[in-house]
Each structure stands twice: as C-alpha cells, then as structure tokens.
Amino acid sequence: MQASTVVLGVIGADVHAVGNKILDFAFTNAGFTVINLGVMVSQEEFIEAAIESDAAAILVSSLYGHGDIDCRGLREKCQEAGIGDIRLYVGGNLVVGKADFTQVEKTFKNMGFDRVYPPSADLDEEIAEIKSDLGIG
C-alpha cells in the first residue's frame, strides 16, 4: 500500500467543486499524492481508483445533505473489492438541517468510516490526524 496516496472526491450527485479544489491543494501541499476524482463521484469510481493507485485512504466529501444515503455500503463494497482495510474518511455538510454532530458522527462510523468531520473542521488538524492514522510524519 502507498501510505501517502489518497483518493479524493465529492460523492453522489453533488456538484460542489470549490471545497474539493481546496482539499486537493491542502493535501498535496502536505505531501500526499492526491488522486482527485472531482465532483459527482460514485462509490465504484472511488473503489476502482483506490485499487489502481494502491491508495491508503479514500477521502469522501459531501456538501448537499444527502451524504447519508450516498455513503451507505461503501465499506462493504471495499471489502468485496479486496480493499476492506482501506481507511475511509468523510467530511462536509453530511445531513440536511441542523442535526447534532455526535449523532451524525455515530451514523457514519457505524457505516465503517474511520473519521467523520463537520463543516467547521480545521483542515490542519484534520491532515495531522490522517497523517498519524496512516503512520506518516
């Protein structure tokens, strides 16, 4: 596995491109090899890209409030595809309305995500956490 390679994209029918570009920039600057799939990315595209690139993590963004339905089953599909151990991260405006974040976090962790980030997450802290998860300095 390539510890510093991550697959990045905005899941589902979500066309929010700005955050995606910022994440690409920030993770690249932090020393990651970023495979950026852009917007409107399906679960299959994330998985196929992770297989070819031997990525250590998939970073899923969702801004339009349908993250719950879009992300369901991603972990299981990774397991079926032979990359069940890959780290999964998700962040953004994951559900519609002002839901309690601890509840949102629980939902996505139950789905198999390793870490869940709210819209207010600090990008530097986020990157530091992910680096430590992946064992890179």
Added chain:
Amino acid sequence: MRYILCADFGSTYTKLTAIDMQDLRTLGTSAAYTTVQTNILDGYANALDKLEKDIGRLDYDKRLAASSAAGGLKMIAVGLVPRLTSNAAKLAASSAGAKLIATYSYDLSDAELAEIFDYKPDMILLSGGIDGGNKDVILNNAEKIARIECSFPVVVAGNKSAADEVARILESGGKEAVITENVMPELNKLNIESAKAAIRELFIRRIIDAKGLAEANAMMSLEIIPTPLAVFNACEALSDFGTLTAVDVGGATTDVYSMADGLPENSAVIEKGLREPFAKRSIEGDLGVRYSIDSLIKEAGIERIAAASGASPEDVIEHSRKCAQDTSAVFPPGSTDAKIDNALAGECVRISMNRHAGRLETVYTNMGEVQIQTGKDLTKTKYLFGTGGSVINSDAPEDIMAKALYSKADYDILKPENPKIIIDRNNILTAMGLLTRVDKKSALSIMKKELMNKEDM
C-alpha cells in the same frame, strides 16, 4: 518517383493497388486468393498478373504492404480494473492495429490462463497499476503468464515501479519482455504511444517472420504493417479535412475508427472516466458477416435482421448456414441472401458504433439537471466513411452506413448526427494508409480526388 505498388495480404484476398505519383491517382487494383498455406507470394504473383493485364507492366519505384493474413496480429490485453488500466491496454493494442481477441482484468484465473493458451496470441500487452500504484496484480499476472507454454512476446506497459521485476519474471519463463511507458501513468490519463511503438517494433522483428511473410517483407521498400494500422493511418490523414468516423465491416470483425477529440459539445456537461484519444480504434470480434455470423445474429436478434431485410427468420437461419459453409460466398444483388447480407452489415455498423461512441446521461440533482458524458461525443463529426467488403460490394452501401447515425431509439449514445457519408468504393483506404508512410501530402490529394467530392470540402 513515378509508380508505387501497394499490397494488402488479407485473410482471404491479396489486393494490389498501383499508384501514379506524378498524376496523383490510382491506376488500377486487382485481387487474388491469399496463399498462406503454400507461399504468400504465389497469391501476390497471381494478383500482379491480373493487374498487368489491366494496366500493363510498370516499373515500381516503391512497394509497400500491409497484412492481416494468418489471423492478423492476434493480441490479448491484460490490466487491473476493467474501466481503467484494462481499458487503456485495450485502446493501446487496438490503435496499434492488433486483432484484439480478449481483454482481462484483476488476477488471472486458471480458466483465463487456459483460454490464453488456446488463443495462441502473437503478443500480450500487460498493464496494471498507475505509476506508483498497485504492483501486486501485475507481478502475479507476470508469474502466471510466464508459465503459459507458448512463446509469445509481452509488452510490459504497467506501473513503472514494477516494470523491471515484471520483465525479469517473464524472461525467467522464457518470454521476451519489452518494457514501455505505462498506458495509464496517472488515473484516467491515457498514454498509449510508447506501447504502440513497442507493438509495432515487435511485429516487424518477430511476427512477420512467424506468419510466413519474411520473403514478402524483403521485397518491400518499408516493413509490412498490420492492415488495420494502415487504415488507421489513412483515417488519421483524412482528419486534415475535418473530424470523422469510419467503419470497416469484415467477415470476422468490425472495426470502428474515430478521429475527433470527442469533448462535450456543451460546456455544462461533466466528463467522467477515461478521456479517450483523438485517434481511436475499436475492434468487435463478435461482429462480422461470415466467420462471426452466429455471434452477430445472436447479438442483433434474428427478428431484427428478418425485419430489416424483408426475409423470414427461417431465411436468415438458412443464410447463416450457407455463410458458415462458404466464408467467401457472394450473393447476386437483389436476392434474398444479398438483402440479408445488407441487413447483417447494417447491424455490424449499428452495434459497433453503439459500443464505440460515448454516452450522455442526465442526472437530476438538487442543483438542477446535470449531464454526464463518458467516452467521445461524435455527434458533430463531419464525415462518415464506410469500407470493408460487405459495405463496398453492397448495392445499398449508404443504407448500411446510415445505421451508424444518431437515433432517437438510442438517444443517450453520442453517434454522428449529420455527417457526409463516403463509401470507399474502390477500396483504396488501406493503400492510401500505406502511402501516408512515404508521402502524406500525395495520399491526401489522391483521397481528395478519388474518395471525397471536392465540393463537399
């Protein structure tokens, strides 16, 4: 340079075309049965006799040749993910003029290895993993391919970080390995020129000899190339006149060529997946009017062919029996068999174009309607060329080619909407492709005169 002779050693016929380089025109063509069992030059000599009877004996300054005899350049492409490196490998082999017989993905299974052994490919293109990406699968597949008891060379065009080890493994199994650049160095980035060059080099160095073409090759001014590569070169040259698609319907396969960037016509459309090359060839091994007639009828549906030809389903079955018995069968124009042949060729054109062209999908999001394009948008291509025996010998070639056009029934497939349809009536495309290798400008002038009407330009 006055006269050039172009030869095309086909699976059934050896075709010759004499070209006058001063007047920039073709002087004549001839054909004789290909004699691959005895000596390929016997058929060549027979065709030359016929040509000389027509146009007299000429002193040829150059002789050029292409070949699809003895099965053509039979290749197998191997990659990792079907939509990614497997697809890239497939595109690379196709654009090198190979007769692609199978494409595999992921770790090869024993059943797939047995298939490869049975296919006896001339060459394998092995890819897998973007640069710096997955190495395990290409290494495993190299181990497995090394153990197959056939002597074929392997073009290694996968993850650069694994390439040297892959080559060592293959060589330890007695296979020649040629390392080239990765066909997909970055995700969804295609890079096929290096692999294409390696395939061509291997074809010249190893395959020509193995196919019994060495003696013919020695007579030529340039090395023999695979026939589809000659057609590919002709289409690439023709794209100087505007974007185009071309369909070559044969007895065993149907080939589609497109020369267009294929980017979305509407800037609001989001592109997905692999951006395909400007010059793309696809090859359909299950679509052909003779050797592949059974798989063609299965794919098209017997009712559809019956309806299109005005024949009964029983007639279609009877026709397929005749064609299987005699693969060089020709039927009199207007006969039921000829009508069925036209319908079959039309289906080859329709289905192969459906597979070649890109798709446009409408997705409804909370930001409104969004359109997603995968593959090439060919709706605005300017020309549509038809070639191959069953198109050019038909009494209704335009009707056959019209099956390639955009249709409401397949509304999501981005096929040509209103191209100028041009039939390669005198079968000069292969010869012109060969000519581009020595003088592209003259080849273009001849094609302009003999293939396209000047007022359409």
